[in-house]
Amino acid sequence: MTPAALADFLHEHIPLSRAMNVTAVRASVEEVVLEAPLEPNINVHGTMFGGSAATLGLLAAWSVLHLRLEAEGISNQLVIHRTEMEYLKPIAGTAQAVARLEGADWASFLHTLDRRGKARLKVNAALVFNGEPAARLAGEFVAILER
Template sequence: MNREDLETYLHQQIPLSQAMGMSVRSVTETSVTLAAPLSPNINPKGTVFGGSASTLCILAAWSTLHTRLIDAGLPSEIVIHTNTMEYQRPIQGEFVATGAVSAEADWPGFIRTLESRKKARIEIEAELRCGDEAVGKFRGRFVAFLREGR
């Protein structure tokens, strides 16, 4: 899946992504990077609202799993099961989240389980940055349900 198709999909299927001003920066074989500007995500302190930061991370993690499964020929319904978000410092400008499969995750095992049981869980992480500075960390557990008649 390419950058433009993913951005269109997210804006149509998850309207909050468009309201946030979210854009897709890059889609690679292993990660998705999303960005959002400060202005529609600002809080009364003049920094990014924590909910917006968390949402961008969830979207980057979800999109990473979505694109990897599409590329593997395994289109699936994906839902978030649990997540944690660590806010390391205030965000005072455009913020960027990059999702990737957790280093501890067993991607081949996840795929085998998804194909055999039609359902599998995996952890996806996202790093949140503002400029050159790390400003947050996200970790989420997602459940994928293999679509019938793929």
């Protein structure tokens, strides 16, 4: 899927992404990079609202897992089970969320998904502002097979 196609998909299926003006910089089965400008996500302090930062990270993490499952032809419902967000510094401009599947035990995930019809996988996203880490999201996602 191209970055533009991913952004269109998110805007259509997760309308909040459109309101946040989320764009996709990179979109592959290995890495997704999403970007959001400050203006539609600003808080009273002139920095990015924490909920917007968390949503940007969550969208990136969900997207990389979604793209990998789609590429493998696995029809599923993909939902978030749990997230944890760590804010390292204020984001005073456009932020990027970078999510990768590296380090994930993909084989065990697929085995459990096939055997039980659902499986969990942890995916991390790093939020970057001005080339430096600004926040980290750890998400645990559940894929449920559609049979």
